[in-house]
Amino acid sequence: MSKKKEILYHLIFWFLFVGLDQLLKSITVYNDLDSTWSILQNIGFLLLELLIFYLNYLFICPKTIPNKKWSLLIIAQFGLIIVFPAIRFVYEEVLLFKLTGYHNYDVRDLNPLYYIYDNSYFSIRVLLFSLVGYFMKHLWNTNSQLNRLTIEKKQAELQALKNQLSPHFLFNSLNGFYSDLYDTNPGVAADILKLSEMLRYVTYESENDMVLLKDEMVFLQNYIDLFKRRFDGKVAVTFTYPHDAGTHKIPSLLLIHFLENAFKHGITDDFDNPVVITLKTQAGRLIFTATNKYRVTQSYDEHGIGNKNISQRLHIMYPENHSLDIEQDARYYNVSLTLPLS
Structure with a gap:
């Protein structure tokens, strides 16, 4: 109203x-x-x-x-x-x-x-x-x-139906590449498999409002691994997460935005100040933090559409039962998110 x-x-x-x-x-x-x-x-x-x-x-x-x-x-x-x-x-x-x-x-x-x-x-x-x-x-x-x-x-479902052919084609192509390289170049084959899993996750799991926390953690880990592969492993990042996430669920594709921001805008080659991503569960709540150093010439758009969409999504799903704090000082960018686990 x-x-x-x-x-x-x-x-x-x-x-x-x-x-x-x-x-x-x-x-x-x-x-x-x-x-x-x-x-x-x-x-x-x-x-x-x-x-x-x-x-x-x-x-x-x-x-x-x-x-x-x-x-x-x-x-x-x-x-x-x-x-x-x-x-x-x-x-x-x-x-x-x-x-x-x-x-x-x-x-x-x-x-x-x-x-x-x-x-x-x-x-x-x-x-x-x-x-x-x-x-x-x-x-x-x-x-x-x-x-x-x-x-x-409904609009998202309609768009997914329109694009249905493309994911199937890509899955089949990537699986073919994986089979061809499995014996001759297992490292590349493993990366192709991770890419295929990520594409499948984004395509199908994003249709659900809630996904298993363990699946979201695998998705984030695959993203980090492929990012490291892109820069020959010269990426300073620490990713800590619970080894047993049980059957807890969180909103789908909620955390990848903060990880992408850290890699896109942050300094990722300083091993004395790595990008630190932490996931933990405590008293039925998810606690997610992301910290990264950034170049002074690089400015974060704190009011960008990504942050606005996530804030609106959290407000609808968890009204007055979550916290999202984004802080930026002269050297570091920090994100802290807490929300109840389903």
Whole structure:
């Protein structure tokens, strides 16, 4: 939902809410009340409702509902049910009384428990409206994201079908080269096999949203091996990863972008300052780090389309349950990524 639509819906809601509320008061409330007190009380009461509504809508709900922290949400609702009469008491029974000499409640009824109970109708009412409003917004945004992902996936599937002939042709050709060179040049044959595995992985596994972590690690290792082969092994890189990744899964082709960046922009021939790629699992989370030295004349595009796409993808798949930190100082470029394992 766009901000303009959201603001418009809120304005319509408050126009109807306040209008119906004032109509009800004009019918049920006595007309012989002091006009100054009545005006100030109405303004203060409306501002209090706005405060409680948007405390819940803008701060509490976004921190609890997307992450399914239901117990914290319930505790916060009870807290606001108490905050509402507390603020109202200070405003009406203390400040307004000093200004106008009028109490809203009979002094005999100013018992704390009774005051909270008597105001619970107003506080619960505004809290329910804010909860319903946020749930509708959350549902709208979630459906929009799912629809966008579905369309993007269908477009990718269509493109994959159009290009289906090319991968099959390449697989068959590479396998033929591998067979021809297996006996005469086993080193080149091994590289061709790695290239074939990488092509197959990119072609087929990328169609899945999630892939096995161990398969992603093999893909990264093959990429590193072929990069070393390209420069006759004169590549300073350290790749550390868990030997037993189990059945953990991560989003497909998520990490290769950072590896490509490190090799493309980093200094890869300084064995005193190698490119360091580390993968580890801890407490059900994946921790990925990449560090590389770079030339001062070489600037990284931190706001490039690659980083933006990955950030957007992580935000959709792991809203507020991941971290991606990219730091660059005078000599080093550092990437740190954590996300939950499936």
